[in-house]
Amino acid sequence: MFGKAYLIASGLLALALSAFSAPALADGKTLVNDYCTACHAENDTGGLARISEVRKTPEGWDMTIFRMEHLHGLELDGDERQAIIKYLAAENGLAPSEAAPFRYVLEQRAHFVDSAVNDDLDALCGRCHTNARYGLQRRTETDWLKHMHFHIGQFPSLEYQARSRDRHWWKEVTTTTYKELAKLYPFQTAAWDVWKAAKPTNPVGEWRVTGHRPGTGDYEGTLRISRDGDQYSAVYDLRGMDGKKLSGDSKAIIYTGYEWRGSGVLNGIDTREVYALSEDGNRMTGRWYQADHYDIGGEFQAVRMDGAEAQVLLKSSDFIRAGQHKKITLYGTNLTGKVKADKGLDLKIIDQNSTTVTLDIGADKNITPGSYHVAVGQAETTLIVYDKIDRIRIVPDWTIARVGGGNTPPVTAQFEAVAYMKGDVKIGIMPAKWQAANFNEDAEQMKDVEFAGHIDQNGRFMPAGAGPNKARKYATNNAGNLSIIATITEDGRAISGKAQLIVTVQRWNTPPIR
Ligand code: HEC
Ligand code: HEC
Structure with a gap:
């Protein structure tokens, strides 16, 4: 159920295009009062129970509203939904420094290492979703406890599921973990107080852009941002290092004063943008990616031209x-x-x-x-x-790709070959000859390299189709365990590096925060 429904919920970015077209939309505060107070009573501090006791990213609010709609029967139209998320992200959001450690999950990176502050949290929480999911939230101590109750209420089988039998989850999280979470991720912080009181920065103007598209190379150019009602318009004029143009435009909403979420078109391809404005408003960094392929995109950095230093x-x-x-x-x-x-x-x-x-x-x-x-x-x-290449490191040195088919496109894996000289000094990314091989004997027996997909000469691995494959032993699917090998030839000498790639099955549930 979640898989299909989240396709609707992840409209946070897509909606940027349609929001605010209706003229007589009530403001966020009125909408929250109209729609939420039926179930969320006023609390002792003058706020609303639960709602005023948590802080989240726009994606976090999006996911909670999604649950209110699909589990609790809340009904909103697209514009109302958008206005409520914008209002809640402004009132109860995260300061830039609070969201900073977990941007990888917001940026929809296909490859990241998500770690908890300790092994206990990793086992208690990281076993089901990223640790970033709670790292991107702030709650009062009582609300962290309620959130533990929510988990067991929502997922009663949680304690005896696979990977959950090593401890008494419920006892642990309701006696110690919720207090630990309240210390690590407290509702009240100086960072948020300062950020909320700060004057909003204004991104309108001319920006100098530089970035990197893994597998394709670096790009540079300019970006012009203008205001368009409650949104922003961006026009890109970029060029790759090969001189090829990369141009287009986008529309974006800025949440919480710095969270840029855009929806656009670059060289005819639909894109999404997840950027963060720096606190002084002079820099914007993040990632853009293809709307239908979150694994393909570009690192992005923009610096305000106006008054920029050398x-x-x-x-x-x-x-x-x-x-x-x-x-x-x-x-x-x-x-x-x-x-x-x-x-x-x-x-x-x-x-x-x-x-x-x-x-x-x-x-x-x-x-x-x-x-x-x-x-x-x-x-x-x-x-x-x-003077001479000593070794090649493949980045990332291991990752996963996912077979695809039907409504769930394959998730590709992108590798780059980075050359090093003696003394482990990094030289840089270099073109290489790419090749896949079976990782071990089991992979050899299952002929993984023949079935799991293929790697192109830009280092991108395209997985094979999903589903049982009659041509394979046991008619199994096209999963595999592969070595990825990059070879650079210098002065007639071949130098190779190796990485590991697990080609695994599709993921059906793709919420905005994994
Ligand atoms: C029909 C009843 C109903 C309505 C309407 C409703 N909620 Fe909820 N809400 C619940 C219930 C039940 C829970 C506790 C279970 C849960 O978290 O899903 C909850 C929990 C929450 C929480 C705490 C969950 C968390 O983990 O952070 C937030 C925040 C929240 N709601 C926000 C809202 C907002 C904002 C609105 C209005 C736009 C709203 N709710 C409207 C029933 C409702
Ligand atoms: C059995 C799997 C499981 C475990 C273990 C688990 N979670 Fe979750 N958690 C979920 C699922 C599923 C959701 C999505 C609920 C939804 O929005 O419908 C979720 C949602 C969340 C959310 C977002 C909810 C919102 O509305 O904002 C937070 C925060 C969270 N979990 C924190 C934690 C923490 C902290 C722990 C460890 C103490 C934990 N989770 C352990 C399955 C799990």
């Missing part, structure tokens, strides 16, 4: 080999100063303006390999000069 935000390459010449472009803001480099690097300016400096750089043949400074006025950056 800084290098991206380089067309991070490294150069000793004895070689290379054209390297620096991208940033306010790059009008004098260009200088450490001894051993020979510089020629090909082109320079305030956002881009293109250099012809030569590294002396006898230079000591290592990190070298390049400066443009006050802006400093470093280039790695290497």
